[in-house]
Ligand code: HEC
């Protein structure tokens with residue numbers, strides 16, 4: 002009698018243990034699935050960010066003409082569920098509807114903090130923007146949970162995402178009306194020549210530049226403003242070796258090895274907001290490393306191209322030489 006009771010109790014315990022194990026396994030499986038889903042959303046968000054937002058908010062969300070977005074207050078870690086929901090809602094609304102302001106970058110420092118008076122574009126389809134609800138959700142997930150190195154990697158793997166475009170006005174022969182059209186900038190549009198390179202090498206270097214660098218750097222009449230304008234790069238780059246090492250891995254440079262060129266201190270919000278950039282972090286390059294994306298020959302060609310720019314008469318940029326085109330198409334959208 003006693004024995005049987007013991008057996009029954011033991012069986013009951015075994016059953017409970019199995020059920021509990023199953024429950025733990027099942028909830029673990031569910032949260033792993035949710036985590037995977039979130040990682041996928043964040044990865045899509047990073048690509049959308051590179052294509053649409055990077056030109057104004059910076060490759061690592063550090064801010065350029067738009068304010069920094071890599072702020073701890075936007076991160077989900079350490080927030081209560083209520084705060085998470087509020088942050089999600091706030092980000093979704095700003096991205097969808099934008100914020101009114103000036104078209105030209107305008108900000109003022111008031112009480113030691115930067116206040117932006119620049120317009121943030123509207124992005125949701127309902128507000129005539131290009132992004133649907135899912136895409137905006139992906140962006141919010143990226144800002145709250147993603148890794149800020151992701152947009153730089155996305156840009157290297159899918160350089161077509163960040164292709165710089167130019168708006169042209171042409172007369173339609175049928176209607177006689179001036180019409181506006183957008184087209185990607187090509188190597189032929191880059192009105193610079195490097196000294197010491199053959200015409201063929203110049204063309205190849207410009208093609209690489211259009212593909213991988215133009216979204217962030219201006220060359221001649223076109224390009225982005227995230228990094229310095231490289232039209233005259235040969236005037237400050239110390240050597241081909243330096244340029245090669247820089248392109249391969251900018252983050253390997255210590256602050257004292259850096260060129261004292263003046264892209265920091267251009268008065269962008271990122272220079273002014275101590276809150277968002279740690280002191281030690283300030284002189285670390287934001288440029289993604291190209292050592293793994295480009296071959297040694299390609300890096301060598303680009304380095305010789307840059308060092309040959311602006312050093313000779315005739316090698317100078319001819320600004321505004323692109324007849325019939327207008328607008329500088331500063332990256333993205
Ligand atoms: C043409 C430049 C530009 C582009 C492109 C742009 N933004 Fe902005 N963004 C701004 C500016 C300027 C502000 C600040 C507006 C203000 O508060 O006055 C801003 C503000 C924001 C804010 C609010 C930050 C805060 O401090 O409250 C978020 C979030 C944001 N942008 C996300 C994005 C996302 C995501 C994209 C890409 C889909 C994007 N932005 C593209 C210029 C831009």
Ligand code: HEC
Nearest residue numbers: 060213214217227228229248260262285286287288291303
């Ligand atoms: C995502 C944006 C981004 C891309 C893409 C990018 N750069 Fe940069 N680059 C920067 C930034 C930002 C800086 C300067 C500030 C810094 O170090 O963060 C910079 C600086 C430079 C400098 C100046 C280095 C010095 O010390 O004077 C050179 C040269 C350069 N980049 C070349 C290139 C080339 C070539 C490519 C394409 C293969 C490229 N960059 C692609 C953002 C970018």
